[in-house]
Amino acid sequence: MASATDKESTTDPFTGAARAFAESMSVWMAGMSPAAAAWAEEAKRHAERMAAVPRIVEAARRAKKWATPHDVIMTEGPVRLLRFRGEGPVRHATPLLFVFALVNRPYVLDLLPHKSVVRRFLEAGFDVWMIDWGVPEPGDSVKTLHDYINGHMHRMVNRVLDRTGQPQLSILGYCMGGTMSAMYASQHQALVRNLIMLAAPVDWSCGDCLLKVWTDPQVFDVDQVVAAFGNVPPAYLGGSFNLLKPIDNNIRKWMGFYDRMDDDRFVEEFIAMETWVNDNIPISGAVYRDFVRYGMQRNELVRGRFPLGDRYVDLGAITCPVLTLVADSDHLVPAEQSTPLEKVVGSTDTTTLSTKAGHIGLAVGSRAHKELWPQACAWLAHRSQPAESL
Amino acid sequence: MSQQANPMDAAMAFWKEAFTRFGSAAQAAGAAAASATSGGAGPSSTPGAAPGGTTPLDPAAWMPTPEMVRRMQSAFLDAMAAASEQYMRSPQFLDAMKASLDGALRMRQEMDALLRRQVGEAMSGSSAAAAGGSGAAGIPDPGVVRELREMEARLQARLDEIDARLSTIEETAAPSTPGAKRTTSGGGSGRGSARGRNRRES
Numbered sequence: 001m002a003s004a005t006d007k008e009s010t011t012d013p014f015t016g017a018a019r020a021f022a023e024s025m026s027v028w029m030a031g032m033s034p035a036a037a038a039w040a041e042e043a044k045r046h047a048e049r050m051a052a053v054p055r056i057v058e059a060a061r062r063a064k065k066w067a068t069p070h071d072v073i074m075t076e077g078p079v080r081l082l083r084f085r086g087e088g089p090v091r092h093a094t095p096l097l098f099v100f101a102l103v104n105r106p107y108v109l110d111l112l113p114h115k116s117v118v119r120r121f122l123e124a125g126f127d128v129w130m131i132d133w134g135v136p137e138p139g140d141s142v143k144t145l146h147d148y149i150n151g152h153m154h155r156m157v158n159r160v161l162d163r164t165g166q167p168q169l170s171i172l173g174y175c176m177g178g179t180m181s182a183m184y185a186s187q188h189q190a191l192v193r194n195l196i197m198l199a200a201p202v203d204w205s206c207g208d209c210l211l212k213v214w215t216d217p218q219v220f221d222v223d224q225v226v227a228a229f230g231n232v233p234p235a236y237l238g239g240s241f242n243l244l245k246p247i248d249n250n251i252r253k254w255m256g257f258y259d260r261m262d263d264d265r266f267v268e269e270f271i272a273m274e275t276w277v278n279d280n281i282p283i284s285g286a287v288y289r290d291f292v293r294y295g296m297q298r299n300e301l302v303r304g305r306f307p308l309g310d311r312y313v314d315l316g317a318i319t320c321p322v323l324t325l326v327a328d329s330d331h332l333v334p335a336e337q338s339t340p341l342e343k344v345v346g347s348t349d350t351t352t353l354s355t356k357a358g359h360i361g362l363a364v365g366s367r368a369h370k371e372l373w374p375q376a377c378a379w380l381a382h383r384s385q386p387a388e389s390l
Numbered sequence: 391m392s393q394q395a396n397p398m399d400a401a402m403a404f405w406k407e408a409f410t411r412f413g414s415a416a417q418a419a420g421a422a423a424a425s426a427t428s429g430g431a432g433p434s435s436t437p438g439a440a441p442g443g444t445t446p447l448d449p450a451a452w453m454p455t456p457e458m459v460r461r462m463q464s465a466f467l468d469a470m471a472a473a474s475e476q477y478m479r480s481p482q483f484l485d486a487m488k489a490s491l492d493g494a495l496r497m498r499q500e501m502d503a504l505l506r507r508q509v510g511e512a513m514s515g516s517s518a519a520a521a522g523g524s525g526a527a528g529i530p531d532p533g534v535v536r537e538l539r540e541m542e543a544r545l546q547a548r549l550d551e552i553d554a555r556l557s558t559i560e561e562t563a564a565p566s567t568p569g570a571k572r573t574t575s576g577g578g579s580g581r582g583s584a585r586g587r588n589r590r591e592s
Contacts, residue, residue, distance in 0.1 A: 034455075035454070035455050038455045038456050038457070039455075039456060041456075042456040142548075210475070210478055210479065213478075213479050213484070214478075214484070214487065216484075219484045219485075219487065219488045220488070220491075224491075224492075224495055225491070225495065227499075228495040228498045228499055228502075229498070243478070245471070246471075246474050247467055247470050247471040247474060248471065251467060251470075252467060255463075307559060309555070310555055310558040310559055310562060311562065312562075312563075
């Protein structure tokens, strides 16, 4: 009781007034009809939400971009190789490298301690690394997928192997990063022990999504966009993603926020998510052109006709175990665009896991963290080199 | 989803859809409210109402609850989301998107051209000096000349590298597949345009 009084005495006037209003509403509601009482309850909730505003501002000030401490092991221009510091012992010698898409920041995989895919793998005893592609500079607009995959990525894979003394690593690629990881594995199979594809498109002929409609060559000239912009600007990409679900992204989201703005945990998650959603980066024009043209418009990857450097990507050359993770409500990469991978790879060990989530929900959704990631960790643990055998 | 060719048809389809959802939501919320109250005749009942029903003329008896409003609001947003998804797949939207993108890109290119012209004019003194002509001081600047030569060499080397890579791709592709198909669908045109763009940049 004493502590409650102390707490009240330190409350600022705004919060105190809002609480007093809410309490008076409770007294007033006692003799009302059910409908009137329901509206009065609603008014009380409004007051409670208003009382939460100072806490929201404070939470926004505290917002951070990474939840887990890490070291920068290597840099190449804007590209960085990160190694995460876990609290427990490493139980699997095979390192795990996260490869994110080039269109957003990778810290969505490490957003908050309880919503961090990185932490789930650290807790499961993995040595976790990540490539942060950084923000491309204007001169990077001519950098191709070949430069990223067989250049930066290959050098960073070698650095991981050098530092850990392991002959192979596991790769987890998210979205476009997954597609890039599959391309890498197809050309450097000897270095890849396991491949995890998280909502990664490989067959753009399947599924029904707006991006497919909008990038139809009849209405979208990718050369024109790249010629005008060089690097494709973040506002253009972010605007397109926002427009995929205009009502959800611009109305429902804020209504949902208002509804739960007095729930501190929800607010913390909402702010972290908003910070990430609005932290867009440009993408190299040459990469964008190759990805749109050979992937989304011509669907060359599953046909073995996607050019990468001097060769075509042959997904059949992937012989390591492959885990495909998909979301059943993914509006960016429908599950049907990811699952054909198991039919085209040369591997005999393929697994697909699906969860009830959206594209980003795979990384930050409560259900994914409760159901999907423990299964993925177990799958990988079973196929990694145990640390004891070193 | 079907695509509405006429904007009026699309608007009417949205209107009907919205009202159908709106009505269903109101009915469901009303039924839920009625079963939750003792009267069971409407969305809410007043404390003074007779057992088993409410006074039909009492406005409080028909006052919508916040839950009912929320459900109707949600139904309306569902209808809007469905209509917007349908619209964004329609030829009208795709044409508008293409026109707007063309306009934005044209403006961007014009701005770039303007800026290039202005920068070119601003630097004309230096260019003249670099060429050994009539610079402001009338003296050629060896530093500028050297930098230009180096830049030219770097660009030339990059172009040569791209040309070599393209040739390798074409050679690799030719024996495995019919050449004509490779040229039209395998990305030959894309590489060609990339080469053209690089040359423009140089």
